[in-house]
Amino acid sequence: MIPYVNSPQNNTKVYIEIVKQLRFMIQHDGLKPGDRLPSERELSERLGVGRSSVREALRALELLGLIETRRGEGTFIRDFRGNQLVQLLSTFILQDQKAIRDVKETKFLIELDCLWLIIQKAEKDQLLKFKNWALEADYTDDEFFLEVVTLADNHLFLRIWMILKDYYNSLELKKMIVSQTEYAELIDTLISKNESEVIRVYKNLRKLSKG
Amino acid sequence: MIPYVNSPQNNTKVYIEIVKQLRFMIQHDGLKPGDRLPSERELSERLGVGRSSVREALRALELLGLIETRRGEGTFIRDFRGNQLVQLLSTFILQDQKAIRDVKETKFLIELDCLWLIIQKAEKDQLLKFKNWALEADYTDDEFFLEVVTLADNHLFLRIWMILKDYYNSLELKKMIVSQTEYAELIDTLISKNESEVIRVYKNLRKLSKG
């Protein structure tokens, strides 16, 4: 086949071109999450490039979380609404030890953001169900706020919060004890859509007078 | 050398291990943007793995924008602000309308968070200097809010915002026109530490009645 990728006047790297070709291929063939891509050897042949270059492109996309590879089976398109990327960047970025305060601060504010989003978006019966659960079930603080962030219905916030949560826990700070009634009270303020009360109750729950 | 990477009980992919080793190396040696990494051949030898595996790792990091490679010169650490990958991810990910809404929503709330942090933390003379700049200098909306996020003095928010900003710009939405006086008004509310006014002015600046 004619090597799209390796034509003389093209001076961009081969693996970048392969990424572009893959993107085109996915769009053109309407491939969806779960679908299989052609094998490395077939791509190599079809695009007229070496297999190692194909692999460089695929590995890059894999690290980005866009595809998934299973030995012996093949390469598959992934459900990439979340971004692996933030995951990865964070591990690069969060080496910085002095960022502890930033992590706490960010986690708190994002939790507040999600509470605010819930007020804007959530249905009342969703919240009532949530409250029942909060009163009866057994859960950790993380599990409670996972529900909150999920209810906020913003995938980016969910991803960011997940990372922050993990990092926060790795700090091994002393845990606050929060009673079920406090959680329930927070949900009540959501139901009543009282923004300032949400902030007050949340801060109190986190034992914060100030941010 | 002992191959860290290829020990028997380790069944994760070699290139992933190399990424981890690189991260460790960067942290341990305190490498900063602009610094050079060891050559591919040297890494291959030092880690006891094939050069092609090293390249898979490096290409992935390059696509992520974390490193930069110059033929004949070497591989360098980059001042990563998500640039490269955003272009790519945006076309892969952001076809989805909900994802687009999430990006807008998240950027909006994080900007508000930063404004709130400024009220808590910033010194008055910092803000006055900021206002002078806002009235006299020439800047884009991104540049203005980069100042805001910087003033919030939270590295994590800075990083997240940078990524979001790039995502957001890659959406190619129509830009709002904001006058210098509007920006200055926002800074005034910061100086007066009036939280509800900050929210109102910011929303107005973004032409939002609701989130």
Next chain:
DNA sequence: TTTTTTATAGTGGTCAGACCAGTTTATTTT
């Protein structure tokens, strides 16, 4: 001496081929 030119060693970019370790499919045996 200083400058310029020229060779050389080093670096990333790419390819081809080999082998291993799994999975799937086809074939054979029971």
Next chain:
DNA sequence: AAAATAAACTGGTCTGACCACTATAAAAAA
């Protein structure tokens, strides 16, 4: 028809070979 076996495929990795380009050291010219 079911089970066991063989073959064909797929990704994972390594090695060695070139090429193109850059930086450095050596040699030649000024």
